[in-house]
Amino acid sequence: MIQDIFFTKQLSNFQRRIIDKIVRYERIDQNEGIELFNFDLGLLGVLATHVNQNKNQNKVFFNKNFHIEPTNICIYDCKFCSYHRKINQSGSWEFSMDDILEKASSYKNTGVTEVHIVGGVHPNRDLHYYGEMILSIKKNLPGIHVKAFTAVELDFMIKKAHVSLEEGLLKLKEYGLDSIPGGGAEIFDPKVRKEVCHEKSTSEQWLSIHETAHKVGLPSNATILYGHLENKTHRIDHLEKLRNLQDKTNGFNTFIPLKFKKANNSLSYIGEVNTIEDLKMFAVSRIYLDNFDHIKAYWPMLGKDTTQISLSFGVDDIDGTIDDSTKIYSMAGANEQKPTMTTSELVELIKTAGKKPVERDTVYNVVKEY
Ligand code: V47
Ligand code: SF4
Numbered sequence: 001m002i003q004d005i006f007f008t009k010q011l012s013n014f015q016r017r018i019i020d021k022i023v024r025y026e027r028i029d030q031n032e033g034i035e036l037f038n039f040d041l042g043l044l045g046v047l048a049t050h051v052n053q054n055k056n057q058n059k060v061f062f063n064k065n066f067h068i069e070p071t072n073i074c075i076y077d078c079k080f081c082s083y084h085r086k087i088n089q090s091g092s093w094e095f096s097m098d099d100i101l102e103k104a105s106s107y108k109n110t111g112v113t114e115v116h117i118v119g120g121v122h123p124n125r126d127l128h129y130y131g132e133m134i135l136s137i138k139k140n141l142p143g144i145h146v147k148a149f150t151a152v153e154l155d156f157m158i159k160k161a162h163v164s165l166e167e168g169l170l171k172l173k174e175y176g177l178d179s180i181p182g183g184g185a186e187i188f189d190p191k192v193r194k195e196v197c198h199e200k201s202t203s204e205q206w207l208s209i210h211e212t213a214h215k216v217g218l219p220s221n222a223t224i225l226y227g228h229l230e231n232k233t234h235r236i237d238h239l240e241k242l243r244n245l246q247d248k249t250n251g252f253n254t255f256i257p258l259k260f261k262k263a264n265n266s267l268s269y270i271g272e273v274n275t276i277e278d279l280k281m282f283a284v285s286r287i288y289l290d291n292f293d294h295i296k297a298y299w300p301m302l303g304k305d306t307t308q309i310s311l312s313f314g315v316d317d318i319d320g321t322i323d324d325s326t327k328i329y330s331m332a333g334a335n336e337q338k339p340t341m342t343t344s345e346l347v348e349l350i351k352t353a354g355k356k357p358v359e360r361d362t363v364y365n366v367v368k369e370y
Contacts, residue, residue, distance in 0.1 A: 015039065022047050025054060027290050033236040036284045041276055048283035048314030055293055056316040060355040062346045063362065065114035065320035066107055069327060070095050070133070074120030075156070078186075078197035080228055082264035082332040084120050094122070097133060104137045104144075111343075114320065114362045115141070117148035118181055121200075126160040127168050131175030138176045145362040146177055147221075150184035151209040155201040165209065169216050179362055180213050182221030182256050188241050189234040196228055196267065207245055214251025219363060221296075222252050226281050227260040227273035235281070239288045246291045253363060254294035254317055257281045259301060263333025275306055279313045286314025294364065300326065300339030304349060311353045317360075321346065 011019070018032045028036075036044065071094045074084035085092035095103075104115065115137060117130075134146050149157070149172075158168030169177075187193055188203035201209075210220050224238050246252050259278055262268045286295045296317040299307040307318055322339045330337050341349070343359070347370045350357040357370040 019043075019047065022287055023050065025051070025290070028288065030236050030240055033239065033284065033288045034232050036287060037232040037235075037280055039280075041279060044280055044283040044287075045313045048286040049312060051286050051290070052295070052314045052316055058354075058356045059316060059358045060311055060350045060353070061294065061317040061358050061360040061364065062350070063114055063320040063360050063367075064110075064112045064343065065116055066103075066112055066323045067326040068095075068100055068103060068115060068117045068137075069119045070100060070117065070130075071122050071125075072120045072327070073122050075123050076121055076152075076197065076200045078200065079266040080186075080196055080225065080260055080332075082261075083327060087123075097136065100133060101136055101140055104140045107141060107144075112141075112144065112321070113367065114145045114147055116181060116326075117146065118150055118183055119153070121153055121156045125157065127154075127157040127163075127172055128161060130157055131172055131177075134172070134176040145179070147179045147181050147362055148177055150181060151206045152184035152201045154180070154209055155205055165212050166216060169209075169213055169218060173216060173218060177218065179253070180210065180218055180220035182223035182254075185223045185238070185242075186225045187228075187230045187234055188238045189230065192228075192230045192234055196225075203241070207241060210251070211245060211249055214249035219251050219253050221254050221256060222292075223256045223258050224281075224285075225258050225260055227277065228267055228270055235284070236288065239285060243289055243291060246289070250291070252292055254296045255285055255289055255292045256296040256298055257285055258298065261301065261332035261334055264331060275309075278302065278306060279310060282310050282315050283313040299341070300330075301334045303334075304341075308349055308353045311350070311355055318346065318350070 014035060018028060018035060021028055072083050072085050073087055073092050073094060138144060158165055161168060185206055186197055193203060213220050222242050226235055260272065262272050282295060294317045295315050296319055297307045297310040297315040299318050300322060321341055321343060326339060347357040359367040361367055
């Protein structure tokens, strides 16, 4: 019995009741979620693996993808962000439509199934500009899945085009948008959010954009930015809001905990949390989000070693090949400064962790089993 393992440890009655619920796949509440962070790491790994096995068995998913970051010019000034610049500031970039098409075309016949587009909130670009970008990319790469724009970018580009949220999302879908990535969620607690990114879309706006996207048939991902000013109560509050929305819409594909990286930003003084904390965050997310099928570790940020270990802490997805096409994390001091992994490297990483690699498309249809 899985419970027998735990009775060799010193546990309170409260902790035993939580374990009992998890073992029986019952939903835990917020207080129980907060208590999980006090659990021994090994125990959390066993519990998260128990939940994950029930959902994904031994499978670990990855995809073949690349990123386009059209600009790092941004009207906002999030304190954790190392990436944004103002127009004409040194280090800023604005790719032209031709640059973007050239990049997209270079992936012809490479087997990539997804392009992930994300960038700064540019003051002069509205949804029609980005819609044309999607149209042209799809002309060059027919059949590619376009996962694009955080809720924060969408909020701005839709308002700039003077249409309602629903009209804007439908229009982007018409242009060829297929799904929405999970960025911009940061931390939903209003006080901490105000501290780390006071100007940008509120938590309510983020949730409403994802709810409306699900309503019009655009699936999405969700994230949390952890390891800065938030505490475990804020983390569980964040997960609770996502779990509630998922109960309503069932539109989220996956949840991605993003570890705060400290280089070159205004929160550098905080430092970074350690690997134990990372693994706890993955395990608690896996256990708490009982209505999410997948938990993703974003390997360029975590590094290959921690990503591999995360597979024993509830993670069943490690994102994609990426092909050195993102700067958000390298500029913040990520473990992988030139993030590229070939398919065989991804497969090897998963196999040496004792798991079964499965290439997926963005919405988790199986492309190939290894
Ligand atoms: O919202 C910015 C984060 C996010 C830092 O949906 C930082 O598949 C850590 O959401 N340290 C954008 N994180 C990227 C994102 C994402 C990434 C990979 C896959 C998916 C997906 C989505 O990056 C931002 C913010 O939370 N971020 N700066 C930093 N210093
Ligand atoms: Fe802009 Fe995004 Fe950076 Fe915030 S995190 S400053 S919205 S690019």
